[in-house]
Amino acid sequence: xxxxxxxxxxxxxxxxxxxxxxxxxxxxxxxxxxxxxxxxxxxxxxxxxxxxxxxxxxxxxxxxxxxxxxxxxxxxxxxxxxxxxxxxxxxxxxxxxxxxxxxxxxxxxxxxx
Amino acid sequence: xxxxxxxxxxxxxxxxxxxxxxxxxxxxxxxxxxxxxxxxxxxxxxxxxxxxxxxxxxxxxxxxxxxxxxxxxxxxxxxxxxxxxxxxxxxxxxxxxxxxxxxxxxxxxxxxxx
Numbered sequence: 001x002x003x004x005x006x007x008x009x010x011x012x013x014x015x016x017x018x019x020x021x022x023x024x025x026x027x028x029x030x031x032x033x034x035x036x037x038x039x040x041x042x043x044x045x046x047x048x049x050x051x052x053x054x055x056x057x058x059x060x061x062x063x064x065x066x067x068x069x070x071x072x073x074x075x076x077x078x079x080x081x082x083x084x085x086x087x088x089x090x091x092x093x094x095x096x097x098x099x100x101x102x103x104x105x106x107x108x109x110x111x112x113x
Numbered sequence: 114x115x116x117x118x119x120x121x122x123x124x125x126x127x128x129x130x131x132x133x134x135x136x137x138x139x140x141x142x143x144x145x146x147x148x149x150x151x152x153x154x155x156x157x158x159x160x161x162x163x164x165x166x167x168x169x170x171x172x173x174x175x176x177x178x179x180x181x182x183x184x185x186x187x188x189x190x191x192x193x194x195x196x197x198x199x200x201x202x203x204x205x206x207x208x209x210x211x212x213x214x215x216x217x218x219x220x221x222x223x224x225x226x227x
Contacts, residue, residue, distance in 0.1 A: 004155075006155075009153070032213060034215075036218075042220070043203065043218045043219060043220045043221055044156075044203065044218040045218075046215050046216075049213075049215065051213045090155060090156065092156075100146055100158045100161055100171060101156075101158075101216060103148075103155035103156040103157070104155050105153055105154055105155040106153075106155050
């Protein structure tokens with residue numbers, strides 16, 4: 001079965017620090033990759049997605065992610081975090097044969113002012 | 114468009130009670146699904162539907178039933194609630210089941226089973 005691993009469960013950063021959240025998946029075939037964000041008390045919102053082409057994907061609010069096929073990874077990055085980025089971040093994968101997303105367990109990001 | 118809506122926002126049940134979580138979307142999406150979110154486990158798929166009259170099981174279907182009589186609505190039924198079903202439930206929809214389609218999530222229902 002396909003699985004998604006997010007190794008960082010809780011990350012605490014100061015404002016203006018750089019962010020990188022790891023995401024690895026297990027499926028070896030063609031995949032579609034997503035990062036979702038869940039702000040406190042809110043529902044999930046799409047940050048960015050990768051389907052094909054340029055492996056460096058830019059999303060909303062200054063976030064970007066890089067797909068490295070050889071490492072089965074899709075890490076999320078932001079050069080300078082803000083207090084408003086405090087949220088939980090979920091990586092998700094959908095392979096071409098499945099009808100639903102497989103989510104990682106999430107990373108809680110806390111940005112201190 | 115209202116997007117994906119869910120009711121109720123909060124619910125407390127006693128063990129053995131039944132209830133239905135409502136989900137509706139106004140985007141004419143074919144694909145709808147239900148997830149549960151538990152701490153440290155991310156979101157897990159309960160049931161999904163690829164169109165009216167068609168449903169299938171996801172990763173954790175036990176204790177839940179679904180039906181899809183219209184394109185817009187996809188209710189989730191708990192037949193006999195158990196404390197293990199205490200969770201936050203999210204409904205999601207996308208235009209189709211093709212991998213490139215973005216899934217849109219509802220605001221969630223926080224369910225507590227005593």
